[in-house]
Every structure is written in C-alpha cells, then in structure tokens.
Amino acid sequence: MKLNQSVFDDLWNGEKSVCFFVHLGRCFWVVDEKYNFCLDAEKDYRAYLEGGDITQEQYDLACKEFRGGILRMTADNFPQYLQSSNEKILSSFELENFIGVDGDIFKKVEAYYLTGEVLSMADFKHANVISSRFPKFYINFDRKIYMHLDYGRAHEDLAYSDWISECADFSFLIPDNERYWVKAGNDYWKLRFL
Incomplete structure (x- = not known):
C-alpha cells in the first residue's frame, strides 16, 4: 500500500x-472503507430491499458489485x-x-x-x-x-x-x-x- x-x-x-x-x-x-469489514452485507441489503429503500434491481446490482462480488465474506x-x-x-x-x-x-x-x-x-x-x-x-x-x-x-x-x-x-x-x-x-x- x-x-x-x-x-x-x-x-x-x-x-x-x-x-x-x-x-x-x-x-x-x-x-x-469500513463498510468492507462487515462479514454479511447481504443482511443489510436485504433489509433495505424489504424496507423499500432500494429496488430489486438496485439490490441485484449491489449484490454483484459490493466488495468485488463478495457479499458474504x-x-x-x-x-x-x-x-x-x-x-x-x-x-x-x-x-x-x-x-x-x-x-x-x-x-x-x-x-x-x-x-x-x-x-x-x-x-x-x-x-x-x-x-x-x-x-x-x-x-x-x-x-x-x-x-x-x-x-x-x-x-x-x-x-x-x-x-x-x-x-x-x-x-x-x-x-x-x-x-x-x-x-x-x-x-x-x-x-x-x-
């Protein structure tokens, strides 16, 4: 680094x-970035989706792109x-x-x-x-x-x-x-x- x-x-x-x-x-x-030190980001994104804060399309994109595709470390x-x-x-x-x-x-x-x-x-x-x-x-x-x-x-x-x-x-x-x-x-x- x-x-x-x-x-x-x-x-x-x-x-x-x-x-x-x-x-x-x-x-x-x-x-x-400190958000990359979470283990299971899927929990957060699923809560955003279920709460109506993001669309299904945004959820799918986040799942593919978060931490280089590693949603659950x-x-x-x-x-x-x-x-x-x-x-x-x-x-x-x-x-x-x-x-x-x-x-x-x-x-x-x-x-x-x-x-x-x-x-x-x-x-x-x-x-x-x-x-x-x-x-x-x-x-x-x-x-x-x-x-x-x-x-x-x-x-x-x-x-x-x-x-x-x-x-x-x-x-x-x-x-x-x-x-x-x-x-x-x-x-x-x-x-x-x-």
Missing part, C-alpha cells in the same frame, strides 16, 4: 479504517478479497512508521490519566489523530471472532450466528509482535480512550 496524506485523512475522517485479519494462522493488516473467499485489495494491505515496513513516535504526547496523556492534568485542544487532537491509525476491526476466520471499536455502529449484527461478535477492545487478541502502536516501551493504544 502506498501511504500518503490522503490515506491518513481518510482514517482521520472515518472514511477508512484498519482491520487485523487472521486467516489460516497468518496475520494481515488491511486499510479499507468467509474464510473460503477471504483470499479473493485480499487479491482484489492488494493495494490496501499494509506491510511490516509501513507499520513501523504508521503512527510515528511522539513521546511528548504520550507523557501528556499519561499525566492526564494519572492526575487529570488537562490536555490542550491541540494535544487532544494530536492524540486522536494518532489513535485514528489504530485498528478498529478484528476478524479472525480461524476462531470465528469478529470485534470492532466503531462505537455507535452495530457491525456485530452482520457477523454470522456461529461467530463470537461484539463491540469491545480486542487489543489483547493481537500478538505482541504485531502491535505497531507500542514504541520504545510506550503503549500508545491508551490514546484511543481519551
């Missing part, structure tokens, strides 16, 4: 998100999704510099949590810009776990009935060697909870 300011702007604006995938024991970091068709999203996969090299290192903002956030020392508006925004580059979605095909941190949205409703699915912190599920937000011993994940 080619990281540039446009990608970072899309992450900041919420147009795109980062997802951590597990498939056949391998880990993948993907930046994509499964372990079997996940490689097809990856293949069509090659430019959205983050490499380990890109992850090294994805959030940068800012020990000053980290210290200020720790002071806020410890003492309640107020952050300036600029520091608050800077911390949130950094946290916008953290994953909001976790999809593990091997264990059938779907989790997200896109509060106010019920993405878990589009998971399959035999999956564990919820809106909750999933950072503990990500292996230590994949946690690009830990820099120089500082765990920047805590910026997410401001």
Whole structure:
C-alpha cells in the first residue's frame, strides 16, 4: 500500500479504517472503507430491499458489485478479497512508521490519566489523530471472532450466528509482535480512550 496524506485523512475522517485479519494462522493488516469489514452485507441489503429503500434491481446490482462480488465474506473467499485489495494491505515496513513516535504526547496523556492534568485542544487532537491509525476491526476466520471499536455502529449484527461478535477492545487478541502502536516501551493504544 502506498501511504500518503490522503490515506491518513481518510482514517482521520472515518472514511477508512484498519482491520487485523487472521486467516489460516497468518496475520494481515488491511486499510479499507469500513463498510468492507462487515462479514454479511447481504443482511443489510436485504433489509433495505424489504424496507423499500432500494429496488430489486438496485439490490441485484449491489449484490454483484459490493466488495468485488463478495457479499458474504468467509474464510473460503477471504483470499479473493485480499487479491482484489492488494493495494490496501499494509506491510511490516509501513507499520513501523504508521503512527510515528511522539513521546511528548504520550507523557501528556499519561499525566492526564494519572492526575487529570488537562490536555490542550491541540494535544487532544494530536492524540486522536494518532489513535485514528489504530485498528478498529478484528476478524479472525480461524476462531470465528469478529470485534470492532466503531462505537455507535452495530457491525456485530452482520457477523454470522456461529461467530463470537461484539463491540469491545480486542487489543489483547493481537500478538505482541504485531502491535505497531507500542514504541520504545510506550503503549500508545491508551490514546484511543481519551
């Protein structure tokens, strides 16, 4: 993937998100539009059709075109999704510099949590810009776990009935060697909870 300011702007604006995938024991970091991280988009489109929000023709077209024809993402068709999203996969090299290192903002956030020392508006925004580059979605095909941190949205409703699915912190599920937000011993994940 080619990281540039446009990608970072899309992450900041919420147009795109980062997802951590597990498939056949391998880990993948993907930046994509967040609606592409739902498992069963057919549920949404069927509800739109039944509610009269879209026509049958619009439904049929959406089923063919959504996510390159992958309306229901499964372990079997996940490689097809990856293949069509090659430019959205983050490499380990890109992850090294994805959030940068800012020990000053980290210290200020720790002071806020410890003492309640107020952050300036600029520091608050800077911390949130950094946290916008953290994953909001976790999809593990091997264990059938779907989790997200896109509060106010019920993405878990589009998971399959035999999956564990919820809106909750999933950072503990990500292996230590994949946690690009830990820099120089500082765990920047805590910026997410401001």
